[in-house]
Amino acid sequence: MAETDTDPADEFDASISPGALDERTPGLFRRYGLLPRNVLVISLVSFLNDASSEIIYPLLPAFLAGALGASYVVIGLIEGGAESVSSFLKLFAGYFSDRSGRRKAPVVFGYALASIVRPILGFATSWPQVFALRFADRVGKGIRSAPRDAMIADSAAPHERGLAFGFHRAMDHFGAVVGPLLAYLLVAFIASDGDAISLGEYRLIFFAASVPALAAVLVAAFAIRETRKDREDGLESRRAEGERADALRAKRGDAARGVAVTTDASAPAAPPAAAPPAVAPKPPRFSLRGFDGNFKRFLLILALFTLSNSSDAFLLLRAREVGISASNLPLLWAALHGIKVLSSLVGGDLSDRLGRKTLIVSGWLFYAAVYLGFAFVSTAGGAWALFLIYGIYFGLVEGAEKALVADLVPADKRGTAYGLYNLAFSITVWPASLLMGALWSWRGASVAFMASACVGVLAALALATTIRPGVQPTANSPAR
Secondary structure (H helix, E strand, O other): OOOOOOHHHHHHHOOOOOOOOOEEEEEEEEEEEEHHHHHHHEEEEEEHHHHHHHHHHHHHHHHHHHHHHOOHHHHHHHHHHHHHHHHHHHHHHHHHHHHHHHOHHHHHHHHHHHHHHHHHHHHHHHHHHHHHHHHHHHHHHHHHHHHHHHHHHHHHOHHHHHHHHHHHHHHHHHHHHHHHHHHHHHHHHHOOOOOOOOHHHHHHHHHHOOHHHHHHHHHHHHEEEEEEEEHHHHHHHHHHHHHHHHHHHHHHHHHHHHHHHHHHOOOOOOOOOOOOOOOOOOOOOOOOOOOHHHHHHHHHHHHHOOOOOOOOOHHHHHHHOOOOOOOHHHHHHHHHHHHHHHHHHHHHHHHHHOHHHHHHHHHHHHHHOOOOHHHHOOHHHEEEHHHHHHHHHHHHHHHHHHHHHHHHHHHHHHHHHHHHHHHHHHHHHHHHHHHHHHHHHHOHHHHHHHHHHHHHHHHHHHHHHOEEEEOOOOOOOOOO
């Protein structure tokens, strides 16, 4: 497909009438119950995996800074580097899932790799060892994420994609509620001093985190079904377009030969034109060619926003700095994800009703306001309030961003598109965390958080003024 500035969503959804949900539309929670089986199973896998991951994550900054003596810059290096590599790998995994036509295998392998390395984290005695293990854990995430998102998009009809991604994110965040609560109980049961957890006690806690991760691998291996229908529909559409183009060229050639015959009657009659050969679908290409200019602009703006979106480990360090004890950090993290669950359930539905762009811009501005609050917070109560408000941002943007990607690209290129989406994130997520750590060490937390807020506002304004989202399908629209 040649590059064009025409938004695929403008053309693809042109026949769908905009508007709010009507009285024939089922209630919100009934709509969740009617989601395809694959969406529900993938969401369960994410719940189990995140429960495992989030037993470890809220304790990791304290583990690095307290038990291993790592600096703020080192923490930024570890967390930013791990997430950057993860997002970069999503590009390759998404592309190869499109090219091979198989999405399930990388999904299962990615979850299996993460489940193997997590218990080993407790045996680390220096921050380079933690970096290597976090790197391996995030490699697993990078391999599985883009094919998994493409499977969700393949399984859900266009009018319920926002709902499907919102439900998936809600289950992921629900796992992140359960995980920190389990971590809190494990700390209370294992640690003799919640403010000074020993290396041996960390080892036991991290080992316990492998149990739900193993359950996630088993569910993924035996319950997720491969998705093919939408990709085959996309390939068939491209094949039909190629056949129509060849037929038109043959017709024009016949017309030109007809003119030649009328002007030279002595010339022998031209043989009848052969039927155009069937056009084989081209495999997905590992490039931006063929993607809409609107989608490319979205990727650039996403990379800009990610420059403000440093690791949440810095939020936990800020909470620790203003008086929240290490033993209470898992409770704070669980509360944050509780808000994420509720906001994701509502936000996914709102993106189907109000449009993806509206929610993303609102969410990014919300993010900037929260980071500005972290710049000036000085009490434990203020940190608790900001963490709870921060959860709303995720519900507004996470499902909407992924649904927007599905709206803007053909079905048979979604794996590659989600890989590019994550690549845009990976380009700046590591510099974001490095800059956050460097600014914090140089000028203090207030300057670091204010700088992030300013970049977030700039990205929101760029998205609002340059991206054309197209008409969103309503919830009672037929699947296409």
